[in-house]
Amino acid sequence: MPAHANAHSSPKRPTAEPGSVVGQPVMQRIIDQRFTVSYSFPVIFTRTVFDAGNTVLLDVMARSGHAQNRVLVVVDSEVLRLNPGLSASIERYGETHKRVMRLVAPPFLMKGGENCKNDRSEVGRIHALVERHKLCRHSFIIAIGGGAVLDAVGYAAATAHRGVRLIRLPTTVLAQNDAGVGVKNGINAFGRKNFIGTFAPPFAVINDSVFLESLPARDLRAGIAEAVKVALIQDREFFDFLYRERTGLSRFIPAVMENMIFRCAELHVRHISRSGDPFESGSSRPLDFGHWIAHKLEELTGGDIRHGEAVAIGIAVDSLYSHGVGLLGDPDLHRILTLLETLGFELNHPALPRLDPEAALAEFREHLGGALSIPLLEGIGRKVDAHRIDIPLMKQCIAMLAEPVPSKGLSRG
């Protein structure tokens, strides 16, 4: 008989677990583990990053401490389709600067838009490239694309070898002023947005405004929603700027857009470092103003609505609700709705009647990880957290989106 069978058949001894002896003190020994990791990364604004004379990328890599760096470039398929010369420019840049950066392969294409976050094989393909080209934790992945591609590549980079260095080159307004400058990544699963993901600060972010030149109006507009959001919760002066420049923004005048993107990115980056909760362990998510609805609408429409478009609707609803509970005055509400509509956002989306606020809030609570905390406005530039939402009032606010601006939720007379 094998030895283990003998051991198995020996008579059972009474359990000797310390906790199980009634009346005896519970034995415990603790090693208190504590350490701090500090992060820093630059968010650099430039133009034509792959021009041979532009040294921004090289200067970033110089911070790696290595003379030569192995680099894999991943590009959003739509960016490449609209900028057919981009691959050649990247390869030329790599060739010119091969002493600093060695491209391990030609730029690799990732499906642009939400597709890459819905299809897990996209992340698997990046992992396979990391393995095939022997990238290590000191190598670089450069992700060029919209927020979705940055999220998916960021997740792949963070999980391959437990973290390959990531440089983000955001190519949409929303990615340059919000999604690309933060510390999160993720993909969708089980029909839920960002269900899988990590907190992983990038090595650097490089915002090249030339990428925005191929963006359609829809995506130029969508990104402005995040600027409106951050202005509303943090910075009245920035809101005044957006309101004053609303016509220029609605026409996507480059100089106005660039100022909007810079200030929005700056507020986001500062919030992350100064909020005291960069990895969102608490339940409060100030930057998620308007987002509980946004995430739900994105799910309900299967990704047909852009994140920024959904955020604009979420901002409108939560502003109407803030007004409904007496936190926000008539003039402020009017200015917020006027700004969103002048920018061209469609606030009365056909998916709204299918939105069940009770279920959506319950899911959002789960996403937050515990208590419900919904940012509301107690004035422009000042947010306050609500831990209870009046569902009938919320339903009324959602229904109000079907009305024209002057009558939306404003006291009449």
Ligand SMILES: NC(=O)c1ccc[n+]([C@@H]2O[C@H](COP(=O)([O-])OP(=O)(O)OC[C@H]3O[C@@H](n4cnc5c(N)ncnc54)[C@H](O)[C@@H]3O)[C@@H](O)[C@H]2O)c1
């Ligand atoms: N990680 C975060 O902190 C964070 C924050 C906010 C949003 N997000 C995520 O970001 C995503 C939304 O990002 P988005 O608004 O950039 O949309 P997106 O990435 O879906 O891009 C929109 C479309 O534009 C295309 N595109 C990208 N750059 C282009 C360019 N320069 N010219 C022409 N077309 C271009 C894309 O291929 C896509 O088809 C969502 O998945 C959202 O969840 C993440």
Ligand SMILES: [Zn+2]
């Ligand atoms: Zn957002």
